[in-house]
Amino acid sequence: MLLIVYCSRKEGKLVGHCRKKMISFFVTTECNLACDYCYVNAEDCNSCGEIIRKSQTIDIDFALAGLDYFLEQGVPPHLRFFGPGEPTMRIDIIKTIIDHVREKNGDSFSLEIQTNGAFSPSVASYLAENFDIIWVSSDGLPRHHDAHRKNKKGVGSSGIIEKNIRFLVENGKGMTGIRATITRNNVHLQSETLA
Numbered sequence: 001m002l003l004i005v006y007c008s009r010k011e012g013k014l015v016g017h018c019r020k021k022m023i024s025f026f027v028t029t030e031c032n033l034a035c036d037y038c039y040v041n042a043e044d045c046n047s048c049g050e051i052i053r054k055s056q057t058i059d060i061d062f063a064l065a066g067l068d069y070f071l072e073q074g075v076p077p078h079l080r081f082f083g084p085g086e087p088t089m090r091i092d093i094i095k096t097i098i099d100h101v102r103e104k105n106g107d108s109f110s111l112e113i114q115t116n117g118a119f120s121p122s123v124a125s126y127l128a129e130n131f132d133i134i135w136v137s138s139d140g141l142p143r144h145h146d147a148h149r150k151n152k153k154g155v156g157s158s159g160i161i162e163k164n165i166r167f168l169v170e171n172g173k174g175m176t177g178i179r180a181t182i183t184r185n186n187v188h189l190q191s192e193t194l195a
Contacts, residue, residue: 027082034154063097064096064100081114086119115136134168134175137179142158
């Protein structure tokens with residue numbers, strides 16, 4: 001995966017993403033949804049016609065070593081968790097990383113996550129209590145969202161996502177936002193989606 005960071009200078013100071021002091025963890029490629037346009041676990045078929053999905057999860061020792069190096073830089077850290085799969089599928093790893101930074105840095109850090117929003121009430125509570133910024137991916141209106149973002153049983157995910165967003169907004173310590181996925185199927189409905 002390629003992350004492009006745009007940097008520029010304004011009055012001699014760096015602006016844009018490069019000024020941020022953050023470490024990003026790609027937690028896992030595992031996902032609880034089966035979005036029809038997902039590029040992450042592209043389908044590979046063997047000669048029998050079976051779909052083979054390769055699952056990858058960050059090695060916790062590698063993650064903690066990277067975090068320790070990052071913390072040595074001496075700035076209050078910002079930790080970000082996101083895909084390419086659904087990071088909350090491995091909430092155990094996220095909790096281990098957060099416990100580690102808390103042990104090393106006390107409460108002098110901030111947390112951000114990019115999620116599909118399809119998680120259990122216990123995960124919703126953990127995110128609400130601990131995260132400063134929560135971004136939930138959505139395709140907008142339920143009819144468009146559910147057409148593409150279904151669970152493994154083929155059921156649309158808008159109901160659980162709406163429930164979790166409401167919970168996070170009402171109970172979260174930080175900001176919860178929606179990161180819209182705009183496709184040719186819903187680009188003409190952006191105004192209606194925002195209403």
